[in-house]
Amino acid sequence: xxxxxxxxxxxxxxxxxxxxxxxxxxxxxxxxxxxxxxxxxxxxxxxxxxxxxxxxxxxxxxxxxxxxxxxxxxxxxxxxxxxxxxxxxxxxxxxxxxxxxxxxxxxxxxxxxxxxxxxxxxxxxxxxxxxxxxxxxxxxxxxxxxxxxxxxxxxxxxxxxxxxxxxxxxxxxxxxxxxxxxxxxxxxxxxxxxxxxxxxxxxxxxxxxxxxxxxxxxxxxxxxxxxx
Numbered sequence: 001x002x003x004x005x006x007x008x009x010x011x012x013x014x015x016x017x018x019x020x021x022x023x024x025x026x027x028x029x030x031x032x033x034x035x036x037x038x039x040x041x042x043x044x045x046x047x048x049x050x051x052x053x054x055x056x057x058x059x060x061x062x063x064x065x066x067x068x069x070x071x072x073x074x075x076x077x078x079x080x081x082x083x084x085x086x087x088x089x090x091x092x093x094x095x096x097x098x099x100x101x102x103x104x105x106x107x108x109x110x111x112x113x114x115x116x117x118x119x120x121x122x123x124x125x126x127x128x129x130x131x132x133x134x135x136x137x138x139x140x141x142x143x144x145x146x147x148x149x150x151x152x153x154x155x156x157x158x159x160x161x162x163x164x165x166x167x168x169x170x171x172x173x174x175x176x177x178x179x180x181x182x183x184x185x186x187x188x189x190x191x192x193x194x195x196x197x198x199x200x201x202x203x204x205x206x207x208x209x210x211x212x213x214x215x216x217x218x219x220x221x222x223x224x225x226x227x228x
Contacts, residue, residue, distance in 0.1 A: 001166050001197030002031040002054065007063035009049055023049055027063065027221035036188060036198040038208045041218035047201050050218055051168055054199065055090055056080040068166050085113050089164030093171050095143055095151040104129065104139040107157040114162065128157045132183055149175045160187050167191060169200030173207045185211055
């Protein structure tokens, strides 16, 4: 479901005389159906950069990134938008939403975008929010006013409300208390059981050991010394 081959990334600093910083070279990994793979490595190794390239936020400098049959490295923006809508879910560390949109609608939005009826979408969103212990009194409020842990749970609910075949998880248990951490780990296990391919960054070593099948050290993809 995720295939990365010969992937490289360099940044050109146009405001610094066109200086080139190469941050990754020759990256490769595969994540199959029903598998959860953790990206590991020291801070600055490129874990987030790799995730952003797979999600289509950063364009690869070379190589292939095939997600659910779409080569993200070469796809047109409309193809990436469709991929995210239908097959590629993402749980980020930070909540980015339109102000004043109620939390339950934020969670239901992936279902509404797929044409699911409004009542069904809101019902499924509410059930997942309840499971994640988001008080019902907050569902009609904008999540921009929520605590960090509440915002994280809204992100998680939004990412899991649709059965995406591929999921990218960026620190999904960060900012969570033990009870909600258990809920999230259960959601990940259930997604694996239905065949989702999951790639994530888990600084929580115990969580990583519980849900991940193997690890990929991103530090192994560091460019050779002296490279441009």
